Amino acid sequence: MISVEHLVKAFGPKLAVNDVSFSVERGEVLGFLGPNGAGKSTTMRMITGYYPPTSGRIMVGGHDMVEDPIAAKRLIGYLPENAPGYADMTVNGFLNFCAELRGLQGDARKRAVHRAVELCFLDSVLYQSIDTLSKGYKHRTCLAQSLIHDPDVLILDEPTDGLDPNQKHEVRGLIKRLGENKVVIFSTHILEEVEAACTRVIIIDRGRIVASGTPAELKARSPEGKLDEVFRAITLPDTVKVKAEARA
Amino acid sequence: MNAFANIRTIMKRELSGYFTSPIAYVFLVIFLLLTGFFTFTIGNFFERGEASLVSFFTWHPWLYLFLVPAVGMRLWSEERRLGTMELLLTMPITSWQAIVGKFLASWLFLALALALTFPVVITVNYFGDPDNGVIFAGYVGSLMLAGSYLAVTCMTSALTRNQVISFILSVMICLFLILAGYTPVTDLLTRFVSPVVVDVVAAFSVMTHFEGFQRGVLDTRDVVFFASVIGFMLFTTGVIIRNQRAG
Ligand SMILES: Nc1ncnc2c1ncn2[C@@H]1O[C@H](COP(=O)(O)OP(=O)(O)O)[C@@H](O)[C@H]1O
Ligand SMILES: [Mg+2]
Numbered sequence: 001m002i003s004v005e006h007l008v009k010a011f012g013p014k015l016a017v018n019d020v021s022f023s024v025e026r027g028e029v030l031g032f033l034g035p036n037g038a039g040k041s042t043t044m045r046m047i048t049g050y051y052p053p054t055s056g057r058i059m060v061g062g063h064d065m066v067e068d069p070i071a072a073k074r075l076i077g078y079l080p081e082n083a084p085g086y087a088d089m090t091v092n093g094f095l096n097f098c099a100e101l102r103g104l105q106g107d108a109r110k111r112a113v114h115r116a117v118e119l120c121f122l123d124s125v126l127y128q129s130i131d132t133l134s135k136g137y138k139h140r141t142c143l144a145q146s147l148i149h150d151p152d153v154l155i156l157d158e159p160t161d162g163l164d165p166n167q168k169h170e171v172r173g174l175i176k177r178l179g180e181n182k183v184v185i186f187s188t189h190i191l192e193e194v195e196a197a198c199t200r201v202i203i204i205d206r207g208r209i210v211a212s213g214t215p216a217e218l219k220a221r222s223p224e225g226k227l228d229e230v231f232r233a234i235t236l237p238d239t240v241k242v243k244a245e246a247r248a
Numbered sequence: 249m250n251a252f253a254n255i256r257t258i259m260k261r262e263l264s265g266y267f268t269s270p271i272a273y274v275f276l277v278i279f280l281l282l283t284g285f286f287t288f289t290i291g292n293f294f295e296r297g298e299a300s301l302v303s304f305f306t307w308h309p310w311l312y313l314f315l316v317p318a319v320g321m322r323l324w325s326e327e328r329r330l331g332t333m334e335l336l337l338t339m340p341i342t343s344w345q346a347i348v349g350k351f352l353a354s355w356l357f358l359a360l361a362l363a364l365t366f367p368v369v370i371t372v373n374y375f376g377d378p379d380n381g382v383i384f385a386g387y388v389g390s391l392m393l394a395g396s397y398l399a400v401t402c403m404t405s406a407l408t409r410n411q412v413i414s415f416i417l418s419v420m421i422c423l424f425l426i427l428a429g430y431t432p433v434t435d436l437l438t439r440f441v442s443p444v445v446v447d448v449v450a451a452f453s454v455m456t457h458f459e460g461f462q463r464g465v466l467d468t469r470d471v472v473f474f475a476s477v478i479g480f481m482l483f484t485t486g487v488i489i490r491n492q493r494a495g
Contacts, residue, residue, distance in 0.1 A: 011495040048338040051493050073340040080338075084331030088265050100257040101339040103250070145335070 001026050001183045002047065002153060007056035009042050009207075016042040018207035020056075024200075026152070029179035031198035031215075032187035035235050039207040040187040041081050044157050047185070048078045060153060074102075077151035081158055083142035087131035091122055091141050094130060095148060102149040116144040119174065135162045143171070147178075154178060156186035160193060172197045191227045205235040254341045258349025259356070262323075266357050275319065279361045282311055287368060300378050304368050305386045305462050309426050309454060312397050317418035319358060320401030321411045323350050324485070328409040337489075347485050351402055351478075358394045362387065382464030389461020392474035393454055397422045399481035406488040422454075425477075429453025 003023035009016045017039040024030045032040045045051040047058055049069045058065040063072040085094055095116060099109045117123060120140040125133060130141060139162060146154060159175065160168040175184055175197045188194065194201050195215050203211040203218075211218060211234055215227065222229040266272040286307040287293050293303045327333035336346055372378050397418070404417040427433045429450040437446045450456050454477075457470040 009495060016495075045334070050334050050338050051495065052490075054495070070340045070342070073338060076338070078335070078338050080331060080334040082331055084335055086261070086265070086332055087330060088268055089261070093261075093264070097257065097261050098335075098339070101254065101341060103253075103340070142335075 001061055003059045005057045007046060008054045009046060009051060010054045015207050020209055022202060024183050026183055029184045029197055029199050031194040031201045033194055033201055034204035038204045040204055041157050044155050048076055048155050049073050075151055076153045076155060077146035079143050079146045079156040079159055083139040085130040085138060085142055090127050090129050092126045095144060098145045099148050112148050116148045119147055120144040136167050139163060152182055154182055154184045158188060159186050191231060210234045251345055254345045255349040258346055259353040262350050262353035276361055279315055280364060283365055301372060301383050301386055305390060308390045308393060309458060312394055313419060313422050316394055316397035317401045317415045320354050320398045321405055321415040323402055324406040325409050325411050325414045343489055344486055347482055351482060354398055355395050359391055362390060385461045385464045385466050389458050393458050396454060396474050396477040399478040403481045403485045406485045425454045429455035
């Protein structure tokens with residue numbers, strides 16, 4: 001469904017994403033794990049067509065994201081980092097706007113908005129303006145936007161960031177359920193999240209894939225069977241990174 | 249057509265954005281008060297003793313200099329500040345649809361402001377016997393002028409996430425577009441450089457092209473000039489938006 005080949009993104013001299021390749025099929029939930037600044041968001045922005053890649057190829061459902069972006073974007077639902085939304089709009093207005101841009105009209109649009117509102121529990125804030133929402137509701141509003149056209153592919157950048165433990169639990173459950181018949185790629189730096197929701201994990205560090213496999217496979221790499229030990233063994237903490245870059 | 253539907257959706261959102269906050273109403277009131285003030289007090293509308301709207305249209309290039317950037321400054325800078333640009337540009341629409349939709353919404357808003365000045369037309373028709381063709385041409389010119397300033401603002405708002413910077417840059421560029429053909433400035437210039445150079449510079453000024461409309465002349469060259477400014481500025485907006493993401 002999604003295949004990414006030798007993806008590179010350079011910001012000036014800096015390579016934010018450096019030769020990343022992978023593919024994901026329907027029914028998989030792929031977790032992007034990595035420390036801050038690893039290149040998770042940049043990779044997702046390329047897959048969703050926001051950043052053009054410096055080089056490499058992105059295929060979504062058989063459509064090349066660079067050659068035929070509109071067809072590729074139709075298949076994707078995207079929750080950007082920090083869940084942006086138009087401050088001056090109500091939740092209802094915002095969701096209707098997004099549905100319209102997705103080509104939904106009339107009754108189909110009403111049904112789509114209704115379904116997304118139910119999935120994300122937004123009934124109580126439907127007519128509240130987005131800038132007055134709490135962080136959890138704002139996040140869920142943006143998540144609802146990504147689900148509105150019932151897309152085949154879901155790309156979620158830190159979908160549980162800023163949520164309280166109950167909300168985190170709900171969102172993980174939702175991801176798992178949606179992953180049964182869609183492709184879901186989500187990023188996180190929370191390790192339990194990966195175990196709770198993913199069928200496969202890719203660990204990224206400094207723009208490169210440093211490990212990939214099922215959560216169980218990765219855990220087997222450490223003597224104690226703990227994911228965080230694996231994570232710490234293969235990614236570098238920020239402080240070491242600065243020293244390494246200074247030496248280079 | 250898909251493109252039109254997308255442009256309409258963007259326009260609708262942008263327009264309703266103006267009216268859900270008090271800003272739109274404040275703007276409309278300020279605009280109407282200022283046009284009234286300039287026309288009747290400074291422009292000596294009544295003392296002129298002629299049935300025309302010259303004293304009304306003369307002030308538009310100066311009035312718009314601040315009011316149009318104020319209307320357009322948030323168009324793209326707000327998208328960048330909120331991060332919604334990422335949402336908008338990952339939707340199945342092209343960036344030019346978004347650019348055109350936003351531009352048209354603001355232009356429509358300015359057209360509404362301009363339409364609300366209809367009492368001056370009634371007044372001048374009540375007291376005298378003006379050439380309404382000339383008045384119509386004046387309105388067309390004024391709308392084109394507003395559109396040109398707005399396209400400039402669209403471009404500057406794509407440059408920064410800060411609305412104030414977007415406003416200031418836009419005022420500066422529009423001021424240049426005025427001064428390049430403002431008679432006191434061109435008179436001064438002719439003392440230093442050859443008249444040919446002055447004419448070339450003045451050809452880029454909105455003043456040179458706005459005057460024709462005020463005289464009631466709908467010259468294609470003037471229309472083409474304003475349309476080109478709008479086209480060029482919106483094209484530049486697209487280039488800026490694309491380059492920001494190219495890294
Ligand atoms: N627009 C940009 N311009 C310059 N550098 C950027 C830009 N976006 C991201 N980066 C850099 O690329 C690297 C990867 O960032 P990002 O993909 O946001 O990481 P993550 O999401 O994994 O925390 C970081 O070092 C970041 O500073
Ligand atoms: Mg990130």
